[in-house]
Amino acid sequence: MTSNLMPLDHGSLEHLLPPSWKTQINAWLAEDTPSFDYGGFVVGEAPRTATLWGKSAGILAGVPFFEEVFKQCGCTVEWHAREGSHIEGPRGKNFGAKAGKTKIATVSGPTRGLLLGERVALNILARCSGVASVSRGLLLNLRSAGFHGTLAGTRKTTPGFRLVEKYGMLVGGADCHRMDLSSMIMLKDNHVWSRGSITEAVKAAKSVGGFSLKVEVEVQSEEEADEAIDAGADVVMLDNFTGAGVKVAAKNLKERWAGKRHFLLEVSGGLKVDNAEEYVCNEVDILSTSAIHQGVPHVDFSLKINV
Template sequence: MESEGIKSPPPPRPPPLPVLPSPTLRHLARHWLQEDAGTFDPASALAGTGVARAQLLCKSRGVLAGLPFADAVFQELGCEFRALLPEGSRLPAGRTVVAEVRGPAPALLYGERVALNCLGRCSGVATMATAAREVARQQGWSGLVAGTRKTTPGFRLAEKYALRVGGADPHRAGLDGLLLVKDNHVALYGGSMEELVGAARAAAGFCRRLSIECRSEAEAFAAALHAAAAALKASWPRLVVEVSGGVTVEALPHFLGPHIDVVSMGALTHSAPALDFALKVLPPGGQ
């Protein structure tokens, strides 16, 4: 509501999406295309050699993600790709046209399944990430919902990107993203938690963040022990507390609290159902 002379503040702008490097996109597109049809497609001969147009449409409710990957796939095949909706758009139930592609008819068919799989998988991850983020906000929690490394081999970058589109933090991209000491490291090290933390800091170096997975409150206090700290958050407010392990969207409210900073969820990637996308070739001169 606005009163005379007083304007309401503008709505918050969504965070910018990360820029995906063109060489990386081309490399992924080539790999995926090679995997799907490494030799030849006998059926593509039926398409002729002329130029054709097609629409990419979604038949599911959700959040649109994956357009840069679909674009890269068709560009690799010499086609022109034009998105009709911005990344992150909310897709209603029913059939929604999200993009158009134009190029040699065999190329449209050659890239069809790869591009649709990219859109379906990325949109599924973005949809689940959005759902988790909205559950957290409904609880009044201001921390971060994050993904994990539980991703599909060969498709990690796309799934991490889709987490961003859905408003979740992608977490570390690989083992070198931070020094994460888990229960197996603790079991194999064999020393005390204090000794383990010291050894981990020496291995991490000064520029890499250290994260310790703790199995009990006593371990948590030991892992965070500092000369000036007698308790976790009370005496060391910059400590980041992350909850992880078996967290689902349904159970997420039970893990949220005023002293929890991050809840990481493997379910955002390994359990996200893909959205249903299709490609429909348009008749010559059709709309």
């Protein structure tokens, strides 16, 4: 059984980000202001401060992205809440909650810079925090239901925004699963059909992936799972099983292959926030779902210049 512990220091997650991530921020700013900054001309360069307010409950996530937006706009950010911490929402009293809002950060810099970065920064923070919030909520529910394995996201992310969404999963305590097609080798039904069999597909994958990449196979039945395990799959995904079906198949597979082959069992397909607990059993190592990042509600933030 695998485990998934929430990071103790969410601030260190910034060190995971690749060297290219800051160019994405630059591209998003360029998208938002492709030519003249008319509003910036109106307000000018006078130094001001603005307060970032949390207006709904959730987990704060996306701190490095928010900071970089304003850094590129000539501003600095002072945080009053730690990434990974819970924002109480309108009725909360922590972090200086006042009049239905929670004080999250203070941003300082030229007025034009504050307004130039405002919408881009808020969009990123709202989306990332929404992913972290749903991830944390589902993980806590699963732990309460007795699940000790890993909750993972999927590759069903927004094009161009995957890094932020995967980062949000980590802050929420979930596993990113594979980041892209070059991370782990996942053989789905189309791969198997194209190659001819599970055995041949796994053999081909291992011939190029070598020892450093795990091979995962998506299966629709116990029989397919047996073939995948026998072929040497590192991870077997029970896809679109019912909760009851998962418990039967997982128990049978772990008992049948005990002491013969080591493999992880993943369950995916049809798992939602309101039904994931139905799939919990001791034999399942990983529950993966796009429900923690696809179509999740955003956490509401606003940035108001102090007067």
